Each structure stands twice: as C-alpha cells, then as structure tokens.
Amino acid sequence: MQQDPARAAPPFVGAPLPTLATEATPACNACGGGDIQIFYQVKDVPAHSCLMCATREEALAFPRGDIELAFCRGCGFIGNARFDAGLHRYSPAYEETQAFSPRFLKFLDELWDDQIERFGLGPGMTALEIGCGKGEFLVGLCERSGCAGIGVDPGYRPERTRTSAAERIRFIRDFYGPKYAHLHADYVCCRHTLEHIEPVLEFVRLVRETIGERRHANVLFELPDMERVLEQGAFWDVYYEHCSYFTRGSLARLFRAASFDLRRLYKVYDDQYLMLEAQPAAQPTDALLPQEDDLAHTASLIAGFEKKVGDRLGSLGEIFARCRASGRRLAIWGSGSKCVSLISSLGLSRDLGAGTIAVVDINPHKHGKFLAGSGFEIVPPDALRALRPDVVLVMNTIYTDEIRRDLASRSLHPELIAL
Numbered sequence: 453m454q455q456d457p458a459r460a461a462p463p464f465v466g467a468p469l470p471t472l473a474t475e476a477t478p479a480c481n482a483c484g485g486g487d488i489q490i491f492y493q494v495k496d497v498p499a500h501s502c503l504m505c506a507t508r509e510e511a512l513a514f515p516r517g518d519i520e521l522a523f524c525r526g527c528g529f530i531g532n533a534r535f536d537a538g539l540h541r542y543s544p545a546y547e548e549t550q551a552f553s554p555r556f557l558k559f560l561d562e563l564w565d566d567q568i569e570r571f572g573l574g575p576g577m578t579a580l581e582i583g584c585g586k587g588e589f590l591v592g593l594c595e596r597s598g599c600a601g602i603g604v605d606p607g608y609r610p611e612r613t614r615t616s617a618a619e620r621i622r623f624i625r626d627f628y629g630p631k632y633a634h635l636h637a638d639y640v641c642c643r644h645t646l647e648h649i650e651p652v653l654e655f656v657r658l659v660r661e662t663i664g665e666r667r668h669a670n671v672l673f674e675l676p677d678m679e680r681v682l683e684q685g686a687f688w689d690v691y692y693e694h695c696s697y698f699t700r701g702s703l704a705r706l707f708r709a710a711s712f713d714l715r716r717l718y719k720v721y722d723d724q725y726l727m728l729e730a731q732p733a734a735q736p737t738d739a740l741l742p743q744e745d746d747l748a749h750t751a752s753l754i755a756g757f758e759k760k761v762g763d764r765l766g767s768l769g770e771i772f773a774r775c776r777a778s779g780r781r782l783a784i785w786g787s788g789s790k791c792v793s794l795i796s797s798l799g800l801s802r803d804l805g806a807g808t809i810a811v812v813d814i815n816p817h818k819h820g821k822f823l824a825g826s827g828f829e830i831v832p833p834d835a836l837r838a839l840r841p842d843v844v845l846v847m848n849t850i851y852t853d854e855i856r857r858d859l860a861s862r863s864l865h866p867e868l869i870a871l
C-alpha cells in the first residue's frame with residue numbers, strides 16, 4: 453500500500469473528553485453520560501468508503517474495523533463504540549463530492565439562495581466552512597453573495613476550483629482544530645462533517661469558542677438524519693466513516709449544551725439530511741422547539757432496528773441471488789459509502805470477476821478506481837452500453853429519475869430497484 457502523508461491523523465484533534473464511565477461502558481461523546489445501550493453490530497468493515505484505491509490489491513488489503521452502535525439513553529446520541537480514528541486517512545484521494553448529479557446541484561442551488569437571503573450574506577462578510585471538501589458550496593456562496601470565504605479541509609484539491617471569487621476565498625488544507633480558533637467569520641457552516649467526528653461535544657464547543665463574542669454570527673450544520681435510517685432499517689447508511697449519528701433531538705441537545713441557541717431544525721433532501729441553524733448564546737440553552745422532544749421515539753426505533761435490518765438484508769440478498777440464478781446482469785449505480793456498506797454487508801466480494809456485477813458512478817474522478825474492501829472497479833455509465841444490465845440497483849432513491857433518463861439516453865431500459 454502506498455504511504456499516505458495524512459495517515460493516522462484523526463479528523464479532529466483536541467484535548468481528551470473527561471471520562472465519566474468505566475471501560476465496559478464508554479461515556480457518551482455528546483453528553484458525557486454513561487447510560488449506554490449497544491444495539492447494532494457489524495464486524496470487519498472497510499475503515500473508509502470514499503477513499504479511492506488505485507489498485508484492486510490496495511482495495512482488498514484496505515484497513516478494516518468493527519461497528520458497534522451505542523445509544524445514549526440520556527441524550528439520544530448514537531456513536532460507534534468501536535471506532536478507531538487511527539484507521540482513517542483523510543487526504544486529497546478522498547472522493548466525496550456529489551456535485552456531478554443534477555438533482556444534487558438543484559439542492560445546492562436552493563440552499564445557497566436560502567442561506568444568503570436568510571442571513572443577509574454579502575460583501576464585507578466572511579463565511580467559514582469547516583470540512584469544505586472540494587469547496588463547491590463555499591465557492592457558490594461567495595460567488596453569489598459577494599462575501600469572502602475560508603474553507604478548511606484536508607481533502608481540498610486546488611486544481612478543482614475555478615471561480616471568479618478566487619481573490620476572496622482562502623483554502624486551508626488541514627483538519628479543523630484548536631489552532632484555527634482565531635478564524636473569525638460572520639457565518640460558519642459545516643456540512644456532512646460532524647458525523648465523521650468522534651468528540652462531538654468538544655468539536656461544537658470549539659466552533660462556539662471560535663465565534664467568541666461575535667453574537668451576530670450564524671451557524672449551519674448539515675448531516676445525515678439517523679431517524680430515517682432507524683425507521684427504514686437502512687443499514688447501508690451505517691458505515692465506519694460515520695462514527696456519530698444524530699436525530700433532530702440529539703443534535704439540538706448537543707448544540708444547546710455547547711451554548712448555542714437554535715433558530716431552525718429541519719430535514720431536507722427527501723428527509724435524508726438534518727439541518728440545524730443556530731446562533732451563539734452566553735451559556736447553555738433550554739429546549740424550545742417541539743421537534744427536539746424525540747428521545748422516547750428514538751428509543752422505540754432502536755428497539756426495532758435489528759429486525760428491520762434483518763428483513764432488508766433478506767430481501768436484498770434475494771434480489772442478488774435471483775439475478776445470479778437466472779443469469780440476469782445486475783449493476784449497482786452509486787459507488788459511495790452506501791454502496792461499500794451494502795457490498796460488505798451482503799458479502800458480495802466473492803462475486804468479483806464473475807462479470808455479472810458492475811459498480812457505476814457519474815463522478816469521473818472515481819472511474820478506474822477500486823472500492824475499498826471489495827475491490828470492485830468503478831466504471832462510468834457509458835460502460836453499461838457493453839454490459840447491458842437487466843437490473844440496476846439505485847443506491848439512493850432520490851436519483852432514480854435522473855438515472856432512468858441517463859440510461860434511456862444510452863438506449864438502456866433495465867429494471868430499476870431503488871433502495
């Protein structure tokens with residue numbers, strides 16, 4: 453395996469959290485409480501799912517870890533009790549962007565307009581994006597509003613950014629941590645990052661410290677919604693990269709404990725993403741929004757999760773088995789984390805080389821690379837012209853229409869099965 457300079461650096465480096473519980477019952481990373489219930493386990497999964505492997509050998513030898521989802525009865529936070537940040541290697545080889553999907557771009561378009569209008573972003577103001585990835589969101593925000601921007605992310609790739617706002621935007625290729633507490637901003641956003649961070653309370657407190665006395669500053673956090681995952685038994689949305697999972701209530705409690713006042717708490721993108729808008733407060737704040745009161749509901753979902761996952765695994769396993777038995781060609785559309793999780797959960801790696809399965813992605817930066825764990829090669833949609841799949845498994849139902857159009861434009865009309 454190639455040496456990676458980012459090896460062993462955890463996503464967030466800070467002072468250790470106080471340990472309030474014994475070794476047998478780890479303390480909750482969100483509230484410090486010790487009333488923890490383990491409710492879901494998966495062994496030996498790839499430690500990364502969006503890191504691109506250059507060779508099949510590298511993909512097959514990829515570091516693995518275990519998942520043990522732990523539910524805190526005190527605050528509702530869910531975390532992977534077996535998480536080891538040392539297995540992670542966030543670097544420019546990390547390929548998380550969804551910005552090649554028209555559906556996703558429409559979502560970004562609406563989010564830019566909404567945030568600029570709601571928070572009055574404009575010239576003379578600064579937006580800070582923590583975990584900015586390849587920078588698409590920050591660049592769009594700065595271009596449209598005229599504000600300045602600072603983006604922090606170890607996976608940032610300067611050659612991917614082309615913008616008329618370049619003079620106003622600074623990118624820092626690093627993990628966000630205490631050494632960046634001096635960065636001042638009027639607007640702080642953090643999208644799809646908190647779920648990769650283990651010491652979540654420490655992290656949100658650092659964001660609060662960064663804002664300091666700039667009480668007018670607004671904060672937006674966006675992350676996957678765990679309530680939907682629990683309701684649907686969507687086990688493919690549980691993977692090693694995500695060590696922290698939130699519902700609206702547990703996210704609200706975290707921010708209130710870190711001295712934020714909540715303005716909005718809602719779901720978007722077919723209810724897949726959780727959005728929290730907050731402003732700094734002088735001290736921890738009390739729950740005010742009705743949607744924060746979800747602890748009992750989450751506990752009931754936890755109780756039924758394993759059964760739902762079992763049902764899902766059974767029906768998906770049948771689809772693959774039927775295709776194999778009847779000689780139908782099956783392709784998986786979407787090579788992101790959901791796909792890696794699905795493949796490892798169903799043990800599909802043994803089919804490698806059989807020629808019946810292709811993993812397709814529209815992101816050209818992924819083509820010719822290999823999926824961590826299983827070693828499947830990721831191919832462009834055009835490769836399906838030769839493969840002529842009978843069935844396409846759509847990893848995210850929100851993209852079904854655009855995938856159907858894409859296939860039809862290549863004169864392909866397979867059966868589409870959306871997760």
Ligand SMILES: [Zn+2]
Binds near residue numbers: 482527528
């Ligand atoms: Zn807790």
